[in-house]
Amino acid sequence: MAEELEITLPSKKAPTLYIIAGLKIFKGLLLLAAGVWVYALAGKDLDEIFGQFLGWFHLDPENRFFASISDWLGDVQPANERKFALVFLIYGLFLSASGTGLALRATWAIWLAIGESAFFIPVEIYEIVKRRLPQPEPRHMLSHPRLGLAIILGLNILIVWYLFKNRNRLFKHHGISV
Numbered sequence: 167m168a169e170e171l172e173i174t175l176p177s178k179k180a181p182t183l184y185i186i187a188g189l190k191i192f193k194g195l196l197l198l199a200a201g202v203w204v205y206a207l208a209g210k211d212l213d214e215i216f217g218q219f220l221g222w223f224h225l226d227p228e229n230r231f232f233a234s235i236s237d238w239l240g241d242v243q244p245a246n247e248r249k250f251a252l253v254f255l256i257y258g259l260f261l262s263a264s265g266t267g268l269a270l271r272a273t274w275a276i277w278l279a280i281g282e283s284a285f286f287i288p289v290e291i292y293e294i295v296k297r298r299l300p301q302p303e304p305r306h307m308l309s310h311p312r313l314g315l316a317i318i319l320g321l322n323i324l325i326v327w328y329l330f331k332n333r334n335r336l337f338k339h340h341g342i343s344v
Contacts, residue, residue: 180336183268186325190265190279197258205251212239212247276333283325290319 207215216239220227227236242250264282267275294315329336 180332182328183271183332183336186279186329187265187268190261190268192265194258194261194263194265197254197261199258201251201254201258204247204254208247208251209244212242271337273337276329276337280326280329280333283322283329287319287322287326290315290322294319 213236216232216236217227220232225232227233260282264275264278268279294312
């Protein structure tokens with residue numbers, strides 16, 4: 167009785183998969199850095215540090231966007247800073263592991279990436295529908311606050327669709343047939 171070993175490997179051409187993996191790794195590393203930074207700044211005057219940051223880049227601290235961030239930072243309590251840092255670190259590790267798994271074509275990573283991307287779709291739809299528009303209305307279409315969310319929503323839908331549709335082609339199981 168002759169046994170035949172058949173191993174099927176995924177095709178090597180998958181630039182979109184590697185772009186998605188690279189983006190996830192990049193976002194994960196940014197979140198890890200942000201987590202370390204927030205933890206290092208815990209207990210310090212974040213509003214003052216943010217003002218120095220804006221000054222370093224020669225940005226107007228009186229700008230409505232920056233002023234609202236500054237107001238929010240003034241309300242953050244030191245106990246919450248460490249919680250934010252922990253959330254950033256955990257989610258950064260999650261994204262880094264997911265992206266690395268996708269790049270290495272680990273079967274578990276495809277489901278992790280699909281689940282993570284699909285998780286945010288209802289949240290983004292809710293934000294687009296419920297977000298209050300600033301007064302006065304934006305001057306042109308590209309300054310509309312919902313446009314950025316719509317672009318992110320579209321990208322997330324495309325990522326979920328691409329990964330789900332191509333999961334068998336991109337992540338073939340190593341099988342043994344007798």
